[in-house]
Amino acid sequence: MPRPHALTWVACFLYASVLIAGLAVASTAPVDPVRSIAFAGTLLVAGALEIVERRGPSSRVAALAGLVVRAAVYTVITALDSSGNAKVLFVLLPLTAYFTAGHRVAYALAGGGLLFACVLVIGRPALRDDPEALSDLLMFAIGVVFALAIAVIAEREQTGRRRAETLLTELSDTHARLREYADQAATLATVAERSRLARDIHDSVGHHLVVIAIQLEKSAAYRTVDTDTADRALTEGRRSARLALDEVRRAVGTLRADDTRFTLAGALRALAARLDDPGFGVTLDLTGTEDTVGEPGRLALYLAAQEALTNARRHSGATAVAIRVDLTPTTGVLDIADNGTGFAPGAVEGQGLAGMRERLELVGGEVRITSSIRGTRLLVTIPVVAR
Numbered sequence: 001m002p003r004p005h006a007l008t009w010v011a012c013f014l015y016a017s018v019l020i021a022g023l024a025v026a027s028t029a030p031v032d033p034v035r036s037i038a039f040a041g042t043l044l045v046a047g048a049l050e051i052v053e054r055r056g057p058s059s060r061v062a063a064l065a066g067l068v069v070r071a072a073v074y075t076v077i078t079a080l081d082s083s084g085n086a087k088v089l090f091v092l093l094p095l096t097a098y099f100t101a102g103h104r105v106a107y108a109l110a111g112g113g114l115l116f117a118c119v120l121v122i123g124r125p126a127l128r129d130d131p132e133a134l135s136d137l138l139m140f141a142i143g144v145v146f147a148l149a150i151a152v153i154a155e156r157e158q159t160g161r162r163r164a165e166t167l168l169t170e171l172s173d174t175h176a177r178l179r180e181y182a183d184q185a186a187t188l189a190t191v192a193e194r195s196r197l198a199r200d201i202h203d204s205v206g207h208h209l210v211v212i213a214i215q216l217e218k219s220a221a222y223r224t225v226d227t228d229t230a231d232r233a234l235t236e237g238r239r240s241a242r243l244a245l246d247e248v249r250r251a252v253g254t255l256r257a258d259d260t261r262f263t264l265a266g267a268l269r270a271l272a273a274r275l276d277d278p279g280f281g282v283t284l285d286l287t288g289t290e291d292t293v294g295e296p297g298r299l300a301l302y303l304a305a306q307e308a309l310t311n312a313r314r315h316s317g318a319t320a321v322a323i324r325v326d327l328t329p330t331t332g333v334l335d336i337a338d339n340g341t342g343f344a345p346g347a348v349e350g351q352g353l354a355g356m357r358e359r360l361e362l363v364g365g366e367v368r369i370t371s372s373i374r375g376t377r378l379l380v381t382i383p384v385v386a387r
Contacts, residue, residue, distance in 0.1 A: 208244035288327030316340025342371035
């Protein structure tokens with residue numbers, strides 16, 4: 001156990017008090033210079049011993065050896081002291097032993113010292129009948145008990161301080177880790193939000209931009225042939241542009257969420273009507289009840305259909321696309337097939353298909369795509385969660 005710095009100051013204060021009292025008493029009688037010098041020098045040795053042991057003994061053996069040396073030094077000081085106050089120094093033995101050699105050695109020294117003093121006083125008639133000797137014995141016993149009490153309190157204070165320092169260090173480390181976790185969580189949240197915005201922009205705004213391009217091309221192609229068809233295509237292009245603007249506003253959070261309930265049937269019919277024309281026929285077959293599928297699942301099915309139809313219109317060269325939706329109490333199924341040229345096996349998926357898979361994974365769904373020279377088929381399945 002570390003030796004308290006206060007113990008060194010207490011011991012030095014006692015040494016100085018004994019020195020002053022001893023020299024003061026010695027000065028009232030014929031002075032013995034040799035004895036006075038030896039008395040003062042021995043007290044200086046005791047003080048030097050305190051300074052040497054301030055950092056604590058290196059081993060238990062060294063601690064016990066130090067106690068023996070202290071006892072011998074205190075005995076010499078007591079023999080040289082003219083005032084008789086040096087006996088108080090023996091109180092320092094159990095106090096020092098408590099911190100250097102352990103509490104058991106301290107208690108043994110205290111008990112042994114008290115027993116020795118009692119035997120010495122009671123066993124000698126001259127001391128037994130001397131009130132001053134009995135008073136010194138009582139004061140010595142009180143001093144030993146008081147010293148051990150101080151030692152116990154100091155030990156508990158040191159233990160409490162070390163525990164508090166340990167807890168403070170652990171708290172600081174935990175705070176640093178929590179700050180790091182918070183930074184990581186914020187980074188992950190930012191990445192997740194960026195991914196969500198990327199999916200929303202691609203699935204909504206991207207689709208409407210494709211429809212705008214298609215309708216503008218259609219309007220330009222029919223302008224000299226059929227002005228009514230060209231005007232309808234241009235009107236549909238304007239409508240898609242407004243829808244794209246609404247989607248952009250919704251994506252950046254400038255509009256509040258619409259309280260209107262999203263319906264899969266209505267959204268798919270509107271999607272089919274926008275893309276259906278003489279060169280790209282779209283049919284829709286929807287069975288089941290929408291109430292069996294939650295809105296996140298219905299929205300995921302709609303966006304998957306939107307991505308599939310957009311790709312079919314832009315890349316497959318298909319002239320006909322069939323959409324089949326089957327909503328049951330356990331699953332929601334979206335089946336889209338076209339008569340296009342398909343795509344090569346192992347072709348790299350674009351951002352749209354990757355976003356579709358991510359969105360379906362969020363609702364526990366899966367997508368399977370098969371392709372051949374006779375066309376491409378996309379099959380989406382999502383589980384129905386009981387509500």
